[in-house]
Amino acid sequence: TYVWPSPYDFLEDAYTVSGGFGDGGIVDEVNPCSSSPIGGRKPGRQAAAEWVRAAYHDSATFDVNTGLGGLDASIGFETNRPQNIGSAMNDSLVFFGAFQSKTSSMADVIALSAILAIKSCGGPSIPFRAGRIDAESAGPETVPEPQQDLSSHIASFESQGFNVTEMIGLVTCGHTLGGVHAVDFPLTVPQTAITESNPDGVVHFDDSFDSFDNHIATQWVAGTSVDPLAVGFNTTTNSDARIFAADKNETMQAFAADPDFFQVQCGLLFERMLNSVPSTVQLSDVIEPLPVKPFELTLTLGTDGHLTLGGYIRIFGTSDEAKAAIPANMPVTLSWKDAHGNTNATYSTELVAVSQSSTSLWGSVHFFEINTIAIHPSVFLPNNGGLGFPLQSVVLFQPDGSCTANLGNGIPGNTTALALIRNDLGSVTTPYVDYTYNVNQPGSIAVKQVTTRTEMQRVSGSVSPLYDTYSATFAKGPMTDEGRITFDIAAVVGGNTFISPNNPEIFTQC
Numbered sequence: 001t002y003v004w005p006s007p008y009d010f011l012e013d014a015y016t017v018s019g020g021f022g023d024g025g026i027v028d029e030v031n032p033c034s035s036s037p038i039g040g041r042k043p044g045r046q047a048a049a050e051w052v053r054a055a056y057h058d059s060a061t062f063d064v065n066t067g068l069g070g071l072d073a074s075i076g077f078e079t080n081r082p083q084n085i086g087s088a089m090n091d092s093l094v095f096f097g098a099f100q101s102k103t104s105s106m107a108d109v110i111a112l113s114a115i116l117a118i119k120s121c122g123g124p125s126i127p128f129r130a131g132r133i134d135a136e137s138a139g140p141e142t143v144p145e146p147q148q149d150l151s152s153h154i155a156s157f158e159s160q161g162f163n164v165t166e167m168i169g170l171v172t173c174g175h176t177l178g179g180v181h182a183v184d185f186p187l188t189v190p191q192t193a194i195t196e197s198n199p200d201g202v203v204h205f206d207d208s209f210d211s212f213d214n215h216i217a218t219q220w221v222a223g224t225s226v227d228p229l230a231v232g233f234n235t236t237t238n239s240d241a242r243i244f245a246a247d248k249n250e251t252m253q254a255f256a257a258d259p260d261f262f263q264v265q266c267g268l269l270f271e272r273m274l275n276s277v278p279s280t281v282q283l284s285d286v287i288e289p290l291p292v293k294p295f296e297l298t299l300t301l302g303t304d305g306h307l308t309l310g311g312y313i314r315i316f317g318t319s320d321e322a323k324a325a326i327p328a329n330m331p332v333t334l335s336w337k338d339a340h341g342n343t344n345a346t347y348s349t350e351l352v353a354v355s356q357s358s359t360s361l362w363g364s365v366h367f368f369e370i371n372t373i374a375i376h377p378s379v380f381l382p383n384n385g386g387l388g389f390p391l392q393s394v395v396l397f398q399p400d401g402s403c404t405a406n407l408g409n410g411i412p413g414n415t416t417a418l419a420l421i422r423n424d425l426g427s428v429t430t431p432y433v434d435y436t437y438n439v440n441q442p443g444s445i446a447v448k449q450v451t452t453r454t455e456m457q458r459v460s461g462s463v464s465p466l467y468d469t470y471s472a473t474f475a476k477g478p479m480t481d482e483g484r485i486t487f488d489i490a491a492v493v494g495g496n497t498f499i500s501p502n503n504p505e506i507f508t509q510c
Protein backbone atom coordinates (compact mmCIF):
# COMPACT_ATOMS: atom_id res chain seq x y z
CA THR A 1 0.00 0.00 0.00
CA TYR A 2 0.92 3.64 -0.42
CA VAL A 3 2.95 5.07 2.48
CA TRP A 4 4.84 8.31 3.05
CA PRO A 5 7.47 9.09 1.91
CA SER A 6 6.87 7.93 -1.65
CA PRO A 7 8.00 9.13 -5.07
CA TYR A 8 4.29 9.70 -5.70
CA ASP A 9 3.75 12.13 -2.82
CA PHE A 10 3.44 14.99 -5.28
CA LEU A 11 0.72 13.20 -7.27
CA GLU A 12 -1.05 12.25 -4.02
CA ASP A 13 -1.08 15.93 -3.02
CA ALA A 14 -2.53 16.92 -6.42
CA TYR A 15 -5.12 14.15 -6.10
CA THR A 16 -6.13 15.01 -2.53
CA VAL A 17 -6.12 18.80 -2.20
CA SER A 18 -8.41 20.57 -4.66
CA GLY A 19 -8.66 24.09 -3.23
CA GLY A 20 -7.34 26.53 -0.65
CA PHE A 21 -4.10 26.03 1.26
CA GLY A 22 -1.84 23.37 -0.26
CA ASP A 23 -3.79 23.30 -3.55
CA GLY A 24 -1.61 22.53 -6.57
CA GLY A 25 -4.24 24.05 -8.90
CA ILE A 26 -5.26 21.20 -11.17
CA VAL A 27 -8.90 20.93 -10.03
CA ASP A 28 -9.46 24.70 -10.27
CA GLU A 29 -9.46 24.25 -14.05
CA VAL A 30 -12.48 21.89 -13.95
CA ASN A 31 -14.39 23.38 -11.01
CA PRO A 32 -17.18 24.03 -11.81
CA CYS A 33 -17.48 21.29 -14.40
CA SER A 34 -18.51 23.78 -17.10
CA SER A 35 -15.24 25.79 -16.82
CA SER A 36 -13.51 26.55 -20.08
CA PRO A 37 -9.75 26.00 -20.27
CA ILE A 38 -7.43 28.91 -19.47
CA GLY A 39 -5.54 30.33 -22.41
CA GLY A 40 -8.32 29.68 -24.90
CA ARG A 41 -11.09 30.73 -22.41
CA LYS A 42 -13.91 30.60 -24.91
CA PRO A 43 -17.54 30.11 -24.01
CA GLY A 44 -18.55 26.63 -25.14
CA ARG A 45 -15.20 25.04 -24.49
CA GLN A 46 -15.07 22.79 -21.45
CA ALA A 47 -11.78 21.72 -19.86
CA ALA A 48 -13.31 18.70 -18.09
CA ALA A 49 -14.65 17.30 -21.39
CA GLU A 50 -11.38 18.06 -23.19
CA TRP A 51 -9.35 16.19 -20.55
CA VAL A 52 -11.59 13.11 -20.67
CA ARG A 53 -11.41 13.07 -24.47
CA ALA A 54 -7.61 13.55 -24.36
CA ALA A 55 -7.23 10.60 -21.97
CA TYR A 56 -9.38 8.41 -24.25
CA HIS A 57 -7.51 9.40 -27.41
CA ASP A 58 -4.15 8.77 -25.75
CA SER A 59 -5.21 5.37 -24.38
CA ALA A 60 -6.98 4.30 -27.61
CA THR A 61 -3.62 3.35 -29.14
CA PHE A 62 -3.57 0.32 -26.80
CA ASP A 63 -3.40 -3.11 -28.40
CA VAL A 64 -4.24 -6.01 -26.04
CA ASN A 65 -2.61 -8.52 -28.36
CA THR A 66 0.80 -6.88 -28.55
CA GLY A 67 0.73 -5.09 -25.17
CA LEU A 68 1.89 -1.92 -26.94
CA GLY A 69 0.49 1.60 -26.81
CA GLY A 70 -2.08 2.82 -24.32
CA LEU A 71 -1.93 5.77 -21.96
CA ASP A 72 1.62 6.95 -22.55
CA ALA A 73 1.34 10.64 -23.52
CA SER A 74 2.02 9.74 -27.17
CA ILE A 75 -1.00 11.99 -27.88
CA GLY A 76 1.48 14.91 -27.93
CA PHE A 77 2.97 13.51 -31.14
CA GLU A 78 -0.45 12.76 -32.67
CA THR A 79 -2.15 16.16 -32.69
CA ASN A 80 -1.80 16.55 -36.46
CA ARG A 81 -4.21 13.64 -37.02
CA PRO A 82 -7.84 14.39 -37.99
CA GLN A 83 -9.14 12.53 -34.87
CA ASN A 84 -7.33 15.04 -32.67
CA ILE A 85 -8.31 18.17 -34.54
CA GLY A 86 -8.66 21.43 -32.58
CA SER A 87 -6.46 23.04 -29.97
CA ALA A 88 -7.95 21.06 -27.04
CA MET A 89 -5.23 18.39 -26.92
CA ASN A 90 -2.32 20.84 -26.99
CA ASP A 91 -4.00 23.28 -24.57
CA SER A 92 -4.49 20.40 -22.12
CA LEU A 93 -0.88 19.23 -22.45
CA VAL A 94 0.47 22.74 -21.83
CA PHE A 95 -1.66 23.03 -18.70
CA PHE A 96 -0.60 19.57 -17.50
CA GLY A 97 3.06 20.55 -17.87
CA ALA A 98 2.92 22.32 -14.49
CA PHE A 99 2.22 18.95 -12.82
CA GLN A 100 4.83 16.96 -14.73
CA SER A 101 8.01 16.13 -12.85
CA LYS A 102 10.59 13.42 -12.28
CA THR A 103 8.03 11.44 -10.26
CA SER A 104 4.91 12.40 -12.21
CA SER A 105 5.01 11.53 -15.89
CA MET A 106 2.81 13.39 -18.37
CA ALA A 107 0.89 10.12 -18.85
CA ASP A 108 0.18 9.95 -15.09
CA VAL A 109 -1.02 13.56 -15.14
CA ILE A 110 -3.33 12.78 -18.10
CA ALA A 111 -4.84 9.88 -16.11
CA LEU A 112 -5.12 11.96 -12.94
CA SER A 113 -6.73 14.85 -14.81
CA ALA A 114 -9.50 12.60 -16.17
CA ILE A 115 -10.18 11.18 -12.68
CA LEU A 116 -10.38 14.66 -11.14
CA ALA A 117 -12.50 16.05 -13.99
CA ILE A 118 -15.01 13.19 -13.78
CA LYS A 119 -15.27 13.54 -9.99
CA SER A 120 -15.60 17.32 -10.19
CA CYS A 121 -18.48 16.82 -12.66
CA GLY A 122 -20.34 14.56 -10.22
CA GLY A 123 -19.14 11.25 -11.67
CA PRO A 124 -17.75 8.14 -10.01
CA SER A 125 -14.61 7.92 -7.84
CA ILE A 126 -12.04 6.16 -10.02
CA PRO A 127 -9.01 4.60 -8.31
CA PHE A 128 -5.74 6.25 -9.32
CA ARG A 129 -2.49 4.39 -9.90
CA ALA A 130 0.76 6.02 -11.02
CA GLY A 131 3.88 4.82 -12.80
CA ARG A 132 3.03 5.40 -16.46
CA ILE A 133 5.98 6.07 -18.75
CA ASP A 134 5.91 8.73 -21.46
CA ALA A 135 6.40 7.62 -25.06
CA GLU A 136 8.94 9.47 -27.17
CA SER A 137 7.08 9.09 -30.47
CA ALA A 138 3.58 8.71 -31.90
CA GLY A 139 1.56 5.52 -31.46
CA PRO A 140 -0.53 3.72 -34.10
CA GLU A 141 -3.45 5.57 -35.71
CA THR A 142 -6.23 3.66 -33.94
CA VAL A 143 -8.52 6.38 -32.55
CA PRO A 144 -11.99 5.83 -34.05
CA GLU A 145 -13.63 8.46 -36.26
CA PRO A 146 -17.36 9.14 -36.56
CA GLN A 147 -17.67 8.35 -40.28
CA GLN A 148 -16.40 4.79 -39.80
CA ASP A 149 -18.89 1.92 -39.77
CA LEU A 150 -19.98 -0.10 -36.77
CA SER A 151 -17.81 -3.12 -37.56
CA SER A 152 -14.68 -0.89 -37.63
CA HIS A 153 -15.65 0.54 -34.24
CA ILE A 154 -16.27 -2.91 -32.78
CA ALA A 155 -12.85 -3.99 -34.08
CA SER A 156 -11.13 -0.87 -32.66
CA PHE A 157 -12.60 -1.35 -29.19
CA GLU A 158 -11.90 -5.07 -29.31
CA SER A 159 -8.20 -4.51 -29.91
CA GLN A 160 -8.24 -2.07 -26.97
CA GLY A 161 -9.72 -4.87 -24.85
CA PHE A 162 -13.39 -3.83 -24.77
CA ASN A 163 -16.29 -5.99 -26.02
CA VAL A 164 -19.47 -4.59 -27.62
CA THR A 165 -21.25 -3.94 -24.29
CA GLU A 166 -18.16 -2.24 -22.94
CA MET A 167 -17.76 -0.18 -26.12
CA ILE A 168 -21.33 1.11 -25.75
CA GLY A 169 -20.60 1.85 -22.09
CA LEU A 170 -17.35 3.69 -22.70
CA VAL A 171 -18.75 5.86 -25.50
CA THR A 172 -21.85 6.72 -23.43
CA CYS A 173 -19.76 7.50 -20.34
CA GLY A 174 -17.47 9.73 -22.42
CA HIS A 175 -20.27 11.50 -24.22
CA THR A 176 -22.10 12.51 -21.03
CA LEU A 177 -19.77 15.55 -20.97
CA GLY A 178 -19.08 18.16 -23.65
CA GLY A 179 -20.15 18.06 -27.26
CA VAL A 180 -19.12 18.43 -30.89
CA HIS A 181 -17.67 21.69 -32.22
CA ALA A 182 -18.74 23.06 -35.62
CA VAL A 183 -15.34 24.65 -36.26
CA ASP A 184 -13.64 21.24 -36.07
CA PHE A 185 -16.39 18.92 -37.30
CA PRO A 186 -18.26 20.82 -40.04
CA LEU A 187 -19.59 17.56 -41.49
CA THR A 188 -21.37 16.81 -38.21
CA VAL A 189 -22.45 20.18 -36.81
CA PRO A 190 -23.88 22.91 -39.08
CA GLN A 191 -21.95 26.18 -39.24
CA THR A 192 -25.08 28.01 -38.02
CA ALA A 193 -24.15 26.76 -34.52
CA ILE A 194 -21.29 29.30 -34.55
CA THR A 195 -22.42 32.51 -32.86
CA GLU A 196 -20.78 35.31 -30.89
CA SER A 197 -21.59 33.61 -27.61
CA ASN A 198 -20.64 30.16 -28.97
CA PRO A 199 -17.58 30.93 -31.12
CA ASP A 200 -16.57 27.28 -31.66
CA GLY A 201 -20.17 26.26 -32.34
CA VAL A 202 -20.44 23.53 -29.73
CA VAL A 203 -23.56 21.36 -29.73
CA HIS A 204 -23.74 19.29 -26.55
CA PHE A 205 -24.34 15.54 -26.41
CA ASP A 206 -27.16 15.87 -23.87
CA ASP A 207 -29.11 18.42 -21.83
CA SER A 208 -26.62 18.26 -18.94
CA PHE A 209 -23.21 18.60 -20.58
CA ASP A 210 -21.66 19.75 -17.27
CA SER A 211 -22.96 16.91 -15.16
CA PHE A 212 -21.62 13.38 -15.28
CA ASP A 213 -25.08 11.77 -15.33
CA ASN A 214 -27.08 9.26 -17.38
CA HIS A 215 -29.03 11.85 -19.42
CA ILE A 216 -27.13 10.82 -22.54
CA ALA A 217 -28.90 7.45 -22.12
CA THR A 218 -32.31 8.63 -20.82
CA GLN A 219 -32.65 11.06 -23.74
CA TRP A 220 -31.58 8.42 -26.26
CA VAL A 221 -34.09 5.89 -24.91
CA ALA A 222 -36.87 8.51 -24.72
CA GLY A 223 -36.27 9.55 -28.32
CA THR A 224 -35.32 13.10 -27.26
CA SER A 225 -31.58 12.83 -27.91
CA VAL A 226 -29.78 15.97 -29.04
CA ASP A 227 -26.42 14.18 -29.53
CA PRO A 228 -24.98 15.44 -32.87
CA LEU A 229 -23.22 12.07 -33.29
CA ALA A 230 -26.56 10.26 -32.87
CA VAL A 231 -29.28 12.43 -34.39
CA GLY A 232 -27.10 14.78 -36.47
CA PHE A 233 -28.02 15.93 -39.98
CA ASN A 234 -25.28 13.76 -41.48
CA THR A 235 -26.17 10.07 -41.00
CA THR A 236 -22.65 9.05 -42.06
CA THR A 237 -21.15 10.60 -38.91
CA ASN A 238 -23.91 9.33 -36.57
CA SER A 239 -21.54 6.83 -34.98
CA ASP A 240 -23.14 7.16 -31.54
CA ALA A 241 -26.50 6.03 -32.97
CA ARG A 242 -24.89 2.93 -34.48
CA ILE A 243 -22.94 2.20 -31.29
CA PHE A 244 -25.81 2.85 -28.85
CA ALA A 245 -28.02 0.42 -30.83
CA ALA A 246 -25.30 -2.20 -31.33
CA ASP A 247 -26.87 -4.56 -28.75
CA LYS A 248 -30.47 -3.63 -29.56
CA ASN A 249 -30.28 -0.82 -26.97
CA GLU A 250 -30.00 -3.22 -24.05
CA THR A 251 -27.09 -1.33 -22.43
CA MET A 252 -28.64 2.09 -23.06
CA GLN A 253 -31.92 0.96 -21.49
CA ALA A 254 -30.08 -0.33 -18.43
CA PHE A 255 -28.19 2.98 -18.12
CA ALA A 256 -31.41 4.98 -18.54
CA ALA A 257 -33.26 2.89 -15.97
CA ASP A 258 -30.64 3.10 -13.23
CA PRO A 259 -28.39 6.15 -12.66
CA ASP A 260 -26.33 4.24 -10.08
CA PHE A 261 -25.67 1.39 -12.51
CA PHE A 262 -24.47 4.01 -15.03
CA GLN A 263 -22.09 5.55 -12.47
CA VAL A 264 -20.65 2.19 -11.37
CA GLN A 265 -20.15 0.92 -14.93
CA CYS A 266 -18.53 4.19 -16.02
CA GLY A 267 -16.15 4.04 -13.05
CA LEU A 268 -15.07 0.49 -13.91
CA LEU A 269 -14.68 1.18 -17.63
CA PHE A 270 -12.71 4.40 -17.12
CA GLU A 271 -10.44 2.67 -14.62
CA ARG A 272 -9.60 0.01 -17.23
CA MET A 273 -9.17 2.65 -19.93
CA LEU A 274 -6.77 4.73 -17.82
CA ASN A 275 -4.81 1.64 -16.78
CA SER A 276 -4.36 0.50 -20.39
CA VAL A 277 -0.59 0.88 -20.49
CA PRO A 278 2.25 -0.83 -22.37
CA SER A 279 2.83 -4.30 -20.89
CA THR A 280 6.34 -3.23 -19.81
CA VAL A 281 4.88 -0.60 -17.44
CA GLN A 282 4.29 -1.58 -13.82
CA LEU A 283 1.60 0.61 -12.25
CA SER A 284 1.78 1.51 -8.55
CA ASP A 285 -0.69 0.49 -5.85
CA VAL A 286 -3.83 2.60 -5.71
CA ILE A 287 -2.99 6.05 -4.39
CA GLU A 288 -5.57 7.23 -1.87
CA PRO A 289 -5.47 10.26 0.41
CA LEU A 290 -3.38 9.46 3.49
CA PRO A 291 -5.19 10.27 6.76
CA VAL A 292 -2.04 11.95 8.14
CA LYS A 293 0.69 13.26 5.88
CA PRO A 294 3.62 15.64 6.21
CA PHE A 295 3.57 18.47 3.67
CA GLU A 296 6.54 20.60 2.63
CA LEU A 297 8.55 19.29 5.55
CA THR A 298 11.95 20.91 5.98
CA LEU A 299 14.80 19.85 8.24
CA THR A 300 17.58 22.40 8.34
CA LEU A 301 20.60 23.10 10.52
CA GLY A 302 20.31 26.38 12.37
CA THR A 303 23.24 28.63 13.32
CA ASP A 304 23.12 27.27 16.88
CA GLY A 305 23.90 23.76 15.66
CA HIS A 306 20.36 22.48 16.24
CA LEU A 307 18.21 20.89 13.57
CA THR A 308 15.01 22.74 12.89
CA LEU A 309 11.89 20.96 11.69
CA GLY A 310 9.37 23.07 9.79
CA GLY A 311 6.41 22.59 7.45
CA TYR A 312 2.91 21.22 7.82
CA ILE A 313 0.91 18.15 8.74
CA ARG A 314 -2.15 17.40 6.64
CA ILE A 315 -5.16 15.63 8.20
CA PHE A 316 -7.69 14.00 5.86
CA GLY A 317 -10.95 12.26 6.74
CA THR A 318 -14.16 11.04 5.16
CA SER A 319 -16.35 10.53 8.24
CA ASP A 320 -19.16 12.93 9.19
CA GLU A 321 -17.16 13.76 12.30
CA ALA A 322 -14.16 14.74 10.16
CA LYS A 323 -16.36 16.87 7.91
CA ALA A 324 -17.89 18.70 10.88
CA ALA A 325 -14.56 19.34 12.63
CA ILE A 326 -13.37 22.94 12.98
CA PRO A 327 -9.58 22.97 12.47
CA ALA A 328 -8.94 25.68 15.09
CA ASN A 329 -10.58 23.41 17.69
CA MET A 330 -8.76 20.27 16.60
CA PRO A 331 -5.88 19.42 18.90
CA VAL A 332 -3.06 18.06 16.73
CA THR A 333 0.05 16.94 18.58
CA LEU A 334 3.33 16.06 16.95
CA SER A 335 5.54 13.80 19.04
CA TRP A 336 8.80 12.19 18.15
CA LYS A 337 11.09 9.48 19.40
CA ASP A 338 14.72 9.77 20.41
CA ALA A 339 17.64 7.77 19.11
CA HIS A 340 16.69 4.85 21.39
CA GLY A 341 13.08 4.82 20.24
CA ASN A 342 11.82 6.37 23.51
CA THR A 343 9.32 9.16 23.90
CA ASN A 344 9.51 11.91 26.52
CA ALA A 345 7.12 14.64 27.66
CA THR A 346 9.35 17.25 26.06
CA TYR A 347 9.42 15.45 22.67
CA SER A 348 6.02 16.81 21.76
CA THR A 349 4.46 19.97 20.38
CA GLU A 350 0.96 21.28 19.62
CA LEU A 351 0.41 22.26 16.00
CA VAL A 352 -1.50 25.34 14.91
CA ALA A 353 -4.29 25.15 12.32
CA VAL A 354 -3.48 27.04 9.12
CA SER A 355 -5.95 29.94 8.90
CA GLN A 356 -6.74 29.40 5.20
CA SER A 357 -9.07 26.43 4.69
CA SER A 358 -8.57 23.64 2.16
CA THR A 359 -10.93 21.45 0.14
CA SER A 360 -10.79 17.95 -1.28
CA LEU A 361 -13.01 16.12 -3.77
CA TRP A 362 -12.75 13.01 -1.61
CA GLY A 363 -13.42 14.21 1.96
CA SER A 364 -12.30 16.94 4.31
CA VAL A 365 -8.73 18.13 4.58
CA HIS A 366 -6.98 20.51 6.99
CA PHE A 367 -3.40 21.67 7.39
CA PHE A 368 -1.56 22.33 10.65
CA GLU A 369 1.69 24.21 10.87
CA ILE A 370 4.76 22.96 12.69
CA ASN A 371 6.00 26.03 14.50
CA THR A 372 9.65 25.17 13.86
CA ILE A 373 10.95 22.73 16.44
CA ALA A 374 14.64 22.89 17.31
CA ILE A 375 16.18 19.60 18.34
CA HIS A 376 19.74 18.44 18.87
CA PRO A 377 20.60 16.35 15.81
CA SER A 378 21.67 13.29 17.79
CA VAL A 379 18.08 12.48 18.81
CA PHE A 380 17.22 11.54 15.24
CA LEU A 381 17.56 8.00 14.02
CA PRO A 382 18.97 7.72 10.50
CA ASN A 383 15.96 5.52 9.75
CA ASN A 384 13.31 4.35 12.20
CA GLY A 385 12.69 1.05 10.51
CA GLY A 386 9.64 2.18 8.60
CA LEU A 387 7.56 2.97 11.69
CA GLY A 388 5.82 6.31 11.97
CA PHE A 389 7.18 9.00 9.67
CA PRO A 390 10.88 8.38 9.28
CA LEU A 391 12.84 11.63 9.07
CA GLN A 392 15.99 11.26 7.07
CA SER A 393 18.57 13.49 8.77
CA VAL A 394 21.84 12.13 7.33
CA VAL A 395 21.83 14.02 4.01
CA LEU A 396 20.15 17.44 4.19
CA PHE A 397 19.72 20.05 1.50
CA GLN A 398 20.96 23.36 2.95
CA PRO A 399 19.01 26.27 1.42
CA ASP A 400 21.22 28.83 3.21
CA GLY A 401 24.01 29.64 0.75
CA SER A 402 22.50 27.65 -2.13
CA CYS A 403 21.92 30.01 -5.05
CA THR A 404 21.65 30.57 -8.79
CA ALA A 405 23.88 33.08 -10.58
CA ASN A 406 22.30 35.83 -12.66
CA LEU A 407 23.97 36.57 -16.01
CA GLY A 408 21.93 39.76 -16.39
CA ASN A 409 18.56 40.37 -18.08
CA GLY A 410 17.11 37.58 -15.95
CA ILE A 411 19.20 34.93 -17.73
CA PRO A 412 20.20 32.35 -15.11
CA GLY A 413 23.77 31.10 -14.79
CA ASN A 414 24.95 28.07 -12.85
CA THR A 415 23.22 26.82 -9.71
CA THR A 416 25.20 25.98 -6.58
CA ALA A 417 23.53 23.54 -4.18
CA LEU A 418 24.82 22.98 -0.66
CA ALA A 419 24.20 19.89 1.44
CA LEU A 420 25.00 18.83 4.98
CA ILE A 421 26.10 15.24 5.43
CA ARG A 422 26.64 13.45 8.78
CA ASN A 423 30.31 12.68 9.42
CA ASP A 424 29.98 10.26 12.36
CA LEU A 425 28.11 7.36 10.73
CA GLY A 426 30.90 5.91 8.57
CA SER A 427 32.61 6.96 5.40
CA VAL A 428 30.82 9.28 2.97
CA THR A 429 31.06 8.20 -0.67
CA THR A 430 29.67 9.44 -3.99
CA PRO A 431 27.57 12.38 -2.80
CA TYR A 432 25.73 13.82 -5.80
CA VAL A 433 22.97 16.09 -7.04
CA ASP A 434 20.46 14.74 -9.56
CA TYR A 435 18.98 17.81 -11.24
CA THR A 436 15.78 17.28 -13.24
CA TYR A 437 14.67 19.84 -15.79
CA ASN A 438 12.60 19.98 -18.98
CA VAL A 439 13.55 20.05 -22.64
CA ASN A 440 11.33 20.62 -25.65
CA GLN A 441 10.81 17.55 -27.81
CA PRO A 442 10.41 17.89 -31.57
CA GLY A 443 6.93 16.81 -32.65
CA SER A 444 5.16 17.31 -29.31
CA ILE A 445 4.18 20.37 -27.34
CA ALA A 446 4.83 18.39 -24.14
CA VAL A 447 8.26 18.68 -22.58
CA LYS A 448 10.52 15.80 -21.69
CA GLN A 449 12.12 15.42 -18.27
CA VAL A 450 15.91 15.10 -18.22
CA THR A 451 18.12 14.37 -15.19
CA THR A 452 21.80 15.25 -14.98
CA ARG A 453 24.09 14.09 -12.16
CA THR A 454 26.81 16.26 -10.60
CA GLU A 455 29.16 15.00 -7.90
CA MET A 456 29.37 16.99 -4.68
CA GLN A 457 32.65 17.94 -2.99
CA ARG A 458 33.26 18.48 0.70
CA VAL A 459 33.97 22.18 1.13
CA SER A 460 34.02 22.68 4.92
CA GLY A 461 32.68 21.67 8.28
CA SER A 462 29.51 23.29 9.63
CA VAL A 463 28.12 24.91 12.77
CA SER A 464 27.51 21.39 14.07
CA PRO A 465 30.44 19.00 14.71
CA LEU A 466 28.19 16.21 13.34
CA TYR A 467 27.82 17.61 9.83
CA ASP A 468 30.16 18.59 6.99
CA THR A 469 29.18 20.91 4.16
CA TYR A 470 29.23 19.67 0.54
CA SER A 471 28.73 21.67 -2.62
CA ALA A 472 27.99 21.09 -6.32
CA THR A 473 27.68 23.59 -9.14
CA PHE A 474 25.77 22.69 -12.28
CA ALA A 475 24.22 24.36 -15.30
CA LYS A 476 20.50 25.05 -15.34
CA GLY A 477 18.72 23.33 -18.21
CA PRO A 478 17.29 25.29 -21.13
CA MET A 479 14.38 27.45 -20.02
CA THR A 480 11.04 26.04 -21.16
CA ASP A 481 7.68 27.42 -20.04
CA GLU A 482 6.47 24.07 -18.81
CA GLY A 483 7.35 21.36 -16.34
CA ARG A 484 8.55 21.41 -12.77
CA ILE A 485 12.22 21.57 -11.84
CA THR A 486 13.40 19.55 -8.83
CA PHE A 487 16.60 18.02 -7.57
CA ASP A 488 17.60 15.13 -5.34
CA ILE A 489 20.70 15.07 -3.17
CA ALA A 490 22.07 11.67 -2.23
CA ALA A 491 25.10 10.02 -0.67
CA VAL A 492 26.24 6.64 0.57
CA VAL A 493 27.05 7.04 4.28
CA GLY A 494 28.41 4.07 6.20
CA GLY A 495 27.30 1.76 3.39
CA ASN A 496 23.68 2.99 3.26
CA THR A 497 22.20 5.35 0.67
CA PHE A 498 20.40 8.44 1.97
CA ILE A 499 18.38 10.69 -0.31
CA SER A 500 16.93 14.14 0.17
CA PRO A 501 14.38 14.00 -2.70
CA ASN A 502 12.32 16.50 -4.67
CA ASN A 503 13.90 19.75 -3.49
CA PRO A 504 12.43 22.73 -5.35
CA GLU A 505 14.36 24.78 -7.91
CA ILE A 506 16.76 27.29 -6.30
CA PHE A 507 15.79 30.90 -7.07
CA THR A 508 17.98 32.68 -4.49
CA GLN A 509 20.43 34.84 -6.44
CA CYS A 510 24.19 34.40 -5.86
Ligand code: HEM
Binds near residue numbers: 181239
Ligand atom coordinates in the same frame (compact mmCIF):
# COMPACT_ATOMS: atom_id res chain seq x y z
C1 HEM B 1 -16.33 5.41 -31.83
C2 HEM B 1 -15.90 6.08 -30.80
C3 HEM B 1 -15.92 7.57 -30.71
C4 HEM B 1 -16.05 8.51 -31.69
C5 HEM B 1 -16.20 8.29 -33.18
C6 HEM B 1 -16.01 9.80 -31.05
C7 HEM B 1 -16.11 11.00 -31.71
C8 HEM B 1 -16.14 12.24 -31.10
C9 HEM B 1 -16.20 13.52 -31.76
C10 HEM B 1 -16.25 13.69 -33.27
C11 HEM B 1 -16.22 14.48 -30.83
C12 HEM B 1 -16.27 15.99 -31.04
C13 HEM B 1 -14.94 16.63 -30.65
C14 HEM B 1 -14.93 18.12 -30.69
O1 HEM B 1 -15.70 18.73 -31.45
O2 HEM B 1 -14.15 18.74 -29.96
C15 HEM B 1 -16.18 13.84 -29.55
C16 HEM B 1 -16.18 14.49 -28.36
C17 HEM B 1 -15.95 13.90 -27.15
N1 HEM B 1 -15.65 12.56 -26.94
FE1 HEM B 1 -15.83 11.08 -28.31
N2 HEM B 1 -15.85 9.62 -29.71
C18 HEM B 1 -15.80 8.29 -29.47
C19 HEM B 1 -15.60 7.68 -28.25
C20 HEM B 1 -15.34 8.36 -27.07
C21 HEM B 1 -14.96 7.73 -25.84
C22 HEM B 1 -14.80 6.24 -25.63
C23 HEM B 1 -14.79 8.74 -24.92
C24 HEM B 1 -14.37 8.66 -23.48
C25 HEM B 1 -14.26 7.57 -22.81
C26 HEM B 1 -15.07 9.98 -25.59
C27 HEM B 1 -15.05 11.23 -24.99
C28 HEM B 1 -15.43 12.41 -25.61
C29 HEM B 1 -15.64 13.66 -24.91
C30 HEM B 1 -15.53 13.89 -23.40
C31 HEM B 1 -15.97 14.60 -25.88
C32 HEM B 1 -16.31 16.08 -25.66
C33 HEM B 1 -15.11 16.95 -25.95
C34 HEM B 1 -15.40 18.43 -25.79
O3 HEM B 1 -16.54 18.82 -25.50
O4 HEM B 1 -14.45 19.22 -25.94
N3 HEM B 1 -15.38 9.71 -26.90
N4 HEM B 1 -16.12 12.47 -29.75
